[in-house]
Amino acid sequence: MINVMIVDDERLTRELHREYVGRIAGFEVVAECAGARAAVTAVLETPPAGGVDLVLLDMTMPDGHGLDVARHIRARAQDVDIIAITGVRDAEVVRAAASLGVAQYLVKPFPFSTFRDRLAQYAAYREKAAAASGQATQSEIDALLGALRPPASIDVPKGLSAGTLEKVSASARAGSPMSAAEVASELGMSRVAARRYLEHLADVGRVERSARYGAPGRPETEYRWR
Template sequence: MISVLLVDDDALTLELHRTYVERVDGFRVVAECTGARAAVSAILERPPAEGIDLVLLDMTMPDGTGLDVLRHVRARAADVDVIAVTGVRDADVVRQMVGLGVAQYLVKPFSFAVFRDRLEQYRAYRERAREATGPATQSEIDAMLGALRPTASVALPKGLSPDTLDRVTGAVRGSGPLSAAEAASALGMSRVAARRYLEHLADTGQVVRSPRYGTPGRPETEYGWHP
């Protein structure tokens, strides 16, 4: 399990991010902080056996910034990875964070799907790094660095909402193969709308279409998560 420290001065944001982390396999929240000083202490003073692997770090807090936290941590050579999770878009801040070794820079607000993808990319990076022992080959190095690069996002067709797409995606992932009618009933939307979202997921390779037999008439199409 990858141990995660959440750092944000907003209680509702902490709760949201905790819920998000709990929905991603292989991650667990082990500590939460609402300030910069508390974050530095949590990272540097936590017993090694209960160490923190990853920090989801906000940039703006009452007693300091995410940059302050990362500078203190790097000065003490703490072996911890950091993903910036912030509304700060200033290019100079981004450059400084990259220079201090941040693994990802995630701008608020974002959907759970985007959050999940970034954590899964980070998990893939850790797995590749663990597999590469001794002198790494160029292909192993490329694979490790490539795992942290966000995949290109697919533009949504006109009329589709990212938030609703996230809900439909979660329904298919969590419930197994669904027909458009079943997805519509579960999510409180029209069958036509549910089919549009499911067809988009199928067109982008995230779900698989298959015929469902066993009922009179033409077989119904069901949509299952891509294995």
């Protein structure tokens, strides 16, 4: 379980992000802070039981800047990761955040699917980092660093919708292997349509097909994000 602390001075935003985190397997909100000073205290001085693994950090708060919080955390708690969630688009702030090792920079507002994708990328990064040991190969290094990068765009063939393809891609990236029926149920679309999108993702190498056994009759095809 990844322990998450939400830092934002707006109560409704904290509630929204808490609800978002609660919908993603493997993550749990263990603390919430409304200001910069409280965030530093919660991470460095009086952390919650189990500690904090990931901080969802706003950049602008009445008592301090998110970058200052990140500097304090980086100076004394190297094992705590940070994802910036903010309305600040200033390039200097983004560069400073990157220099402080902020794992992701997510600009408000955004849909749940985007939030889910970024946390899924972060979870994949932690999994790869935990598995790495000894002398890493170049491909292992590329995979580790690439886990935090948003996926490149996918060409949309005639007859498919870019928006729907993005939703199907997000669904496939988010968790365990899924069948066309499961994707269709999650997204409220037909099984035939879901299969068309998944087959396209398989054809371009974004997902891999495998047979799912266990039920009577022919095995069902499931799709795993590569």
